[in-house]
Amino acid sequence: MSKERDYYFEQYQDRKMKKWAGFYLSEHTAIIEQEKKRQPPEKKRQMSWAEIDEVLAQAFQNQVEVIIQKEELDGEGNYGADIIGRIQGHDELGIYVDSQKVGYDEIRHVHLH
Known part of the structure; x- marks a missing residue:
């Protein structure tokens, strides 16, 4: 049986599967590198409600983008991720930044863009 096995490996020709393994590896490596580069947003300073209100009022009046x-x-x-856009409107519960509603109690930090 050993002779049959040796014969098989002597006659075996690679069908270039190594090429595909290398291709997969390079794609996998690229994805890992992208993940490493993607850093979570930094923790910004908790602002007081008075500071938040002042920045939001200024942004709304001057139609400046906020972050x-x-x-x-x-x-x-x-x-x-930070929400970036212009304030389109507001109500008693929050503001509308472009088409997204952000509640006043959800805002940690805001500044002009």
Whole structure:
């Protein structure tokens, strides 16, 4: 039986599967590098309600874009991506930044863009 096995490996010709393994590896490596570069947003200073109100009023009056960090954390304890846009309107519960509603109590930090 050993002779049959040796014969098989002597006659075996590679079908270039190594090429595909290398291709997968390079794609996998690229994805890992992208993940490393993607850093979670930094924790910004908690602003007082008076500071937040002042910045929001200024942005609304002058139609300037704002950058808002919400108080919510993801499953890993990181803050989400900043919300960037113009304030389109407001009500008693929050503001509308472009088409997204942000509650006043959700705002951790806001500054003009």
